[in-house]
Amino acid sequence: MTGAHPSPPLWRLLDHTADALQAVRGGRSLTEVLARCAPDLRPGVQALSFHTLRWLGSASEARAHLAAKTPAPAVDALLVTALALLWPDETPPYAEHALVDQAVTAMRHRSPAAAGFVNAVLRRFLRERDAVVAAVRHTPLGAWNHPLWWIERLQHDWPERWQGLLAEANLRPPMTLRVNARRGTGAAYVQRLAAQGRGATLIGDPADSPTVVLAEPCPVLQLPGFAEGEVSVQDAAAQRAAPLLLSAAPLRPGARVLDACAAPGGKTAHLLELADLDLLALDSDPLRLARVQDTLNRMRLHAKLRAGDGRRPADWWDGRPFDAILLDAPCTASGIVRRHPDVRWLRRPDDVTALARVQAELLDALWPLLAPGGHLLYATCSIFKSEGQAQIDAFLQRCLAGSATLAPQSPGHLLPSRDNVAQGVTGAAPAPHDGFFYALLRKT
Numbered sequence: 001m002t003g004a005h006p007s008p009p010l011w012r013l014l015d016h017t018a019d020a021l022q023a024v025r026g027g028r029s030l031t032e033v034l035a036r037c038a039p040d041l042r043p044g045v046q047a048l049s050f051h052t053l054r055w056l057g058s059a060s061e062a063r064a065h066l067a068a069k070t071p072a073p074a075v076d077a078l079l080v081t082a083l084a085l086l087w088p089d090e091t092p093p094y095a096e097h098a099l100v101d102q103a104v105t106a107m108r109h110r111s112p113a114a115a116g117f118v119n120a121v122l123r124r125f126l127r128e129r130d131a132v133v134a135a136v137r138h139t140p141l142g143a144w145n146h147p148l149w150w151i152e153r154l155q156h157d158w159p160e161r162w163q164g165l166l167a168e169a170n171l172r173p174p175m176t177l178r179v180n181a182r183r184g185t186g187a188a189y190v191q192r193l194a195a196q197g198r199g200a201t202l203i204g205d206p207a208d209s210p211t212v213v214l215a216e217p218c219p220v221l222q223l224p225g226f227a228e229g230e231v232s233v234q235d236a237a238a239q240r241a242a243p244l245l246l247s248a249a250p251l252r253p254g255a256r257v258l259d260a261c262a263a264p265g266g267k268t269a270h271l272l273e274l275a276d277l278d279l280l281a282l283d284s285d286p287l288r289l290a291r292v293q294d295t296l297n298r299m300r301l302h303a304k305l306r307a308g309d310g311r312r313p314a315d316w317w318d319g320r321p322f323d324a325i326l327l328d329a330p331c332t333a334s335g336i337v338r339r340h341p342d343v344r345w346l347r348r349p350d351d352v353t354a355l356a357r358v359q360a361e362l363l364d365a366l367w368p369l370l371a372p373g374g375h376l377l378y379a380t381c382s383i384f385k386s387e388g389q390a391q392i393d394a395f396l397q398r399c400l401a402g403s404a405t406l407a408p409q410s411p412g413h414l415l416p417s418r419d420n421v422a423q424g425v426t427g428a429a430p431a432p433h434d435g436f437f438y439a440l441l442r443k444t
Helices: 012-024 029-037 042-054 056-067 073-086 097-108 113-126 131-136 140-144 146-157 162-168 186-195 238-247 268-272 287-301 347-370 389-398
Strands: 176-180 200-203 211-215 232-233 254-259 278-284 304-309 322-328 369-381 403-406 412-415 436-443
Touching: 012 042, 012 073, 012 097, 029 042, 042 056, 042 073, 056 073, 056 113, 056 131, 056 140, 073 097, 073 113, 073 232, 097 113, 097 232, 113 131, 140 146, 140 278, 146 162, 176 186, 186 200, 186 211, 211 238, 232 268, 238 268, 238 369, 238 436, 254 347, 268 278, 268 287, 268 322, 278 287, 287 304, 322 347, 347 369, 347 389, 369 389, 389 403, 389 436
Parallel strands: 254 278, 254 322, 278 304, 322 369
Antiparallel strands: 176 211, 176 232, 200 211, 369 436, 403 436, 412 436
């Protein structure tokens, strides 16, 4: 028998989305949960999970308003999922009463005795929605959909911009592409997309390799040339790493470069697309290092790969100094929560301190491996100052006077704000990039 496979019923998607939410609440990453989801369910569950996690604060506060006693975890996860999907939206994902009906059906499969309770709560929400929403929006969690400690940290770090940063984190991110400079140009690739019926614009400096921003996201295998390594998916801010490091000083062909914490390999590949380098890609996780090799294979590029902890060079370094080092350090990922909405709910305040300690240890361990006159680019996908400017200020204070200088082209904190102005825009206004921090350090 032939024909298209029917879409899974909504109640099954809701059931699995509730399972995903329950897992995130239990400390598991959404990426891990989705990887175990059946292929026919995964796209729908991912879409519903993203929506639920973006509105989890409001939905949780609404549930507490409507049912003061917290239900069992399996019941609460489905109830909060349904409330998030019923939250006021200019383009609601489903018709209200259809969603309620399917949520009750899902509950009959999860916990039959609670189906009536879920039905009553959801229908009461629809009747009293305006009043409930108004009440919830007076609470920090309900208003901003981030943990209170996260909100307070942004208020401290960015007192004039914290509200915009929190609002931006709840918007769907653009799908941005990096064209392999060895294989083509951004302008030519936009024309290829247009021939396929896909809209796209360019942002960035036309003299470099500008970022391609798709009008609508699509599966990567539908991108022309993706399987052949002609294009990669990478955020516009992440695409600044390789050009920044290579712009500091011309590197001779075959220059020794270390990409520390290299997985999953996007920045590794970008460096090799732009220059002929003797590049060592290092990562502490052998499984994640395999993803770097997969990326290089698709791009038809070559680097040496080594599993090792950047804080312990004695375990992997051959003693020869590097001409340049890229340190894309482990961080809270607070700058990319719109792409990974589970991060805000998984992180804890102590994580910021622990990760800042790791970042400092990496800087101190890798700096001696850099040749005099070489450059180290420190990067994090974080908007927390303790992982950015404060980290670099502390490092420069630890260094001998004059032995390390901050290059003038260092961007510092790149905030994911809609009032950021991108240059060289072609067509529509540019979509904002993710939150990043970059500091380019020169060894004297």
